[in-house]
Amino acid sequence: MAADRPLVLVDLLFHKDENGPAHHTAEYLENVVVRRGQSFSVGLLFDRDVDLEKDKLLIEFQYGNNPLPNKGTMLRLPVGDAKKGQWSATVEKAEGRNVKVNITPLADAIVGRYHVVVEAELAGEKSRSLRVNTRNVVVLFNPWCKDDLTYLDDNAKLEEYVLNEYGYQYFGSRYSIGNRGWNFGQFEPGIPEVVLLLLEKSGLSANARRSAVNVSRAMSKMVNSADDNGVLMGNWSNDYSFGTPPTAWNGSVDILLQWGTERRPVRYGQCWVFSGVLTTVLRCLGIPARSITNFQSAHDTDVSMTIDYYFDRRGYRMESEDSVWNFHVWNEAWMARPELPEGFGGWQVVDATPQETSEGIFQCGPCPVVAVKNGTVYLPYDTMFVFAEVNADKVYWQNDYGYFEFLRHEKNSVGFHMSTKAVGTYGREDVTENYKHAEGSDQERVAVRKAVGYGTTPWTYEDIIKNEDVEFSITANEEAYVGQDIEVTLTIKNTSAESRHITAHLTVNATYYTGVLGAQLGELEEDVTIPPGGVDTVKMRMTSKEYLDKLVEQSMITVFVLAHVDTTKQVWAGQDDFRLLSHDLVIKGPSEMAVGNQYWVTVEFKNPLDVSLTQAVFRIEGPGLQRPKTIPYGTIMPGETARIAEGMTPIKAGKKTIVASLTSVQLQQVTGEREVTVKQF
Numbered sequence: 001m002a003a004d005r006p007l008v009l010v011d012l013l014f015h016k017d018e019n020g021p022a023h024h025t026a027e028y029l030e031n032v033v034v035r036r037g038q039s040f041s042v043g044l045l046f047d048r049d050v051d052l053e054k055d056k057l058l059i060e061f062q063y064g065n066n067p068l069p070n071k072g073t074m075l076r077l078p079v080g081d082a083k084k085g086q087w088s089a090t091v092e093k094a095e096g097r098n099v100k101v102n103i104t105p106l107a108d109a110i111v112g113r114y115h116v117v118v119e120a121e122l123a124g125e126k127s128r129s130l131r132v133n134t135r136n137v138v139v140l141f142n143p144w145c146k147d148d149l150t151y152l153d154d155n156a157k158l159e160e161y162v163l164n165e166y167g168y169q170y171f172g173s174r175y176s177i178g179n180r181g182w183n184f185g186q187f188e189p190g191i192p193e194v195v196l197l198l199l200e201k202s203g204l205s206a207n208a209r210r211s212a213v214n215v216s217r218a219m220s221k222m223v224n225s226a227d228d229n230g231v232l233m234g235n236w237s238n239d240y241s242f243g244t245p246p247t248a249w250n251g252s253v254d255i256l257l258q259w260g261t262e263r264r265p266v267r268y269g270q271c272w273v274f275s276g277v278l279t280t281v282l283r284c285l286g287i288p289a290r291s292i293t294n295f296q297s298a299h300d301t302d303v304s305m306t307i308d309y310y311f312d313r314r315g316y317r318m319e320s321e322d323s324v325w326n327f328h329v330w331n332e333a334w335m336a337r338p339e340l341p342e343g344f345g346g347w348q349v350v351d352a353t354p355q356e357t358s359e360g361i362f363q364c365g366p367c368p369v370v371a372v373k374n375g376t377v378y379l380p381y382d383t384m385f386v387f388a389e390v391n392a393d394k395v396y397w398q399n400d401y402g403y404f405e406f407l408r409h410e411k412n413s414v415g416f417h418m419s420t421k422a423v424g425t426y427g428r429e430d431v432t433e434n435y436k437h438a439e440g441s442d443q444e445r446v447a448v449r450k451a452v453g454y455g456t457t458p459w460t461y462e463d464i465i466k467n468e469d470v471e472f473s474i475t476a477n478e479e480a481y482v483g484q485d486i487e488v489t490l491t492i493k494n495t496s497a498e499s500r501h502i503t504a505h506l507t508v509n510a511t512y513y514t515g516v517l518g519a520q521l522g523e524l525e526e527d528v529t530i531p532p533g534g535v536d537t538v539k540m541r542m543t544s545k546e547y548l549d550k551l552v553e554q555s556m557i558t559v560f561v562l563a564h565v566d567t568t569k570q571v572w573a574g575q576d577d578f579r580l581l582s583h584d585l586v587i588k589g590p591s592e593m594a595v596g597n598q599y600w601v602t603v604e605f606k607n608p609l610d611v612s613l614t615q616a617v618f619r620i621e622g623p624g625l626q627r628p629k630t631i632p633y634g635t636i637m638p639g640e641t642a643r644i645a646e647g648m649t650p651i652k653a654g655k656k657t658i659v660a661s662l663t664s665v666q667l668q669q670v671t672g673e674r675e676v677t678v679k680q681f
């Protein structure tokens, strides 16, 4: 073919085998995915031999539907002519009809999908390739790159917080922390496409899509359905008949795929589901992210940074807006905060659960974890709200004929054991010290007062001192499984030189993990007289027959106590939350598998209760092994062992985890997991 007219592009080759491993993007199956600030190669195949002395080449990257040079969404890169401060394209090799070009996007490039067009010029005459859908490249955040504001200097952490598709969600109560496996599945087929769609629908300008601050905030908004038809609809009603119960999900994959297909909110989520999905979305975009569970998590509705409880004269708790959730799950995302004073980069809280609006929209964060610890609550975004979640004091009040009498001030009753999956292991890491100084330490009190001073009730800390010589504490048999008897104990200790007469009123209620009370399980009022220096207890027992049908999901229980001391008029109010433990599923099958072969895996559960489990449903999935599958079982009689078998054919090599769950009307949080090693042939 004569060299008297411009080259015509025949094919564009994305060297997935080279770029994938170098960019840690080999797991993305459908798209050509690279990370910004790092060079990647593309091969150009033309219709005739190339002569770089005469043929001028230019590669154009177009972002979005209306690319414009002045918006930074149309980039024209002359090949071999790199300019500082711009993307560059240089020739690695030219041979016959092939040219291999290395392209380096800037470290603050707009994240998302670019279309590639190739232009060739010979003696003033031009030819342009068409914009076709197969010629596109997805550019992600690059925490491996020093110049990227998401840079994270630790390979083990990058493996965990960007590349790991599996993790845990912690739940339960501060005394009994449970975990369940979660399939983040950020590389599963179809997921990156859905995440790109979320980015498109986020309303962020292309320019804002350079910033992890803007993108993570926008994703916290898109993952809940409020305001914008986002991914997940929250529901805390215990009636999920029009959707999937939040406890039934075991990963983010089905949720995102369903939203991608239907484009309307998936029913239903609660905090750990919102958090799991947000972890998936952020990891998929390349922002290091993790799910964090906070136990005894305060929900402060009036920005006072205190949580107020009111009792009526008989000791029943009255309605109040503020609440303490047994646990709450949010996310942390890793990024620098160049727009804030120095020292506030690193982990940032982002939260997709729609609790309170921020700037009129259900979104939350990024809030620097360091600012929470420091009490620097005026820094953006939403630091006052997060501060209260981990550090609010509880204040108890009693209605005395219309006048609310201050009862007690509980300083360290909120924010415990912030938990996340440990890096590189299956253990739990406690990150509480990132959020607060040691409870009761001077530094912690300084941070609380500093923070409350910026809130709506800065006068809260004009301390009230009372004569209190009787001590109370509440305990429960926190090791009990669902189906065993529950025992609650109030221990009363007289530290005075006289005897004391005490009236104690105990109520025990089932509780949602949001702190909302369910049905009452039991109630007791008892009088005790305690000699000087004496100790006595008030005990309350409930059998499974009394409580089983009243439990709500997660099997949480709250005990309230209101006690009066006759002579001194001392009043004590307190509460304790605990969770009944649940039983595990047993998963049996080979521990080694080979790609492409079929294996049988069985899941077993023996009903430990003396009642039947009705509407039992097994769910089983494993990233790379098995698409999520639901298997209705029906009724499991007392003592019966229910067993299901599933054939699995691994499609990817590596360490994989099979996750199974069982739900029924009577028992909900039954889960199990099993690790298998999949080998290539």
Ligand SMILES: *[C@@H]1O[C@H](CO)[C@@H](O)[C@H](O)[C@H]1NC(C)=O
Pocket (backbone or CB within 6 Å): 204, 205, 208, 211, 213, 214, 339
């Ligand atoms: C992006 O974040 C910056 C702070 O980093 C903020 O000032 C700006 O308003 C945000 N832009 C958008 C579009 O949200």
Ligand SMILES: *[C@@H]1O[C@H](CO)[C@@H](O)[C@H](O)[C@H]1NC(C)=O
Pocket (backbone or CB within 6 Å): 234, 235, 236, 237, 239, 240, 241, 242, 243
């Ligand atoms: C929660 O789900 C139930 C049943 O699916 C439905 O009746 C109820 O309206 C939902 N609540 C909210 C707040 O959407």
Ligand SMILES: *[C@@H]1O[C@H](CO)[C@@H](O)[C@H](O)[C@H]1NC(C)=O
Pocket (backbone or CB within 6 Å): 342, 343, 344, 370, 374
């Ligand atoms: C936290 O606060 C203290 C003083 O209260 C200050 O010295 C320190 O620099 C602050 N930390 C950051 C990261 O700003």
Ligand SMILES: *[C@@H]1O[C@H](CO)[C@@H](O)[C@H](O)[C@H]1NC(C)=O
Pocket (backbone or CB within 6 Å): 316, 317, 318, 507, 508, 509, 517, 518, 519, 520, 521, 560
């Ligand atoms: C427990 O639940 C009942 C409703 O069944 C409610 O009347 C009672 O106030 C609750 N107990 C407490 C301590 O609030």
Ligand SMILES: CC(=O)N[C@@H]1CO[C@H](CO)[C@H](O)[C@@H]1O
Pocket (backbone or CB within 6 Å): 248, 249, 250, 251, 252, 253, 254, 619, 620, 621, 628, 629, 630, 661
């Ligand atoms: C995540 C999830 O989908 N949970 C269950 C576990 O298995 C999948 C999920 O929905 C099954 O479809 C089940 O729904």
Ligand SMILES: CC(=O)N[C@H]1CO[C@H](CO)[C@@H](O)[C@@H]1O
Pocket (backbone or CB within 6 Å): 493, 494, 495, 496, 497, 498, 532, 533, 534, 535
């Ligand atoms: C004066 C007296 O006996 N006080 C006792 C009251 O109870 C506490 C705790 O049991 C003792 O330490 C005190 O000595």
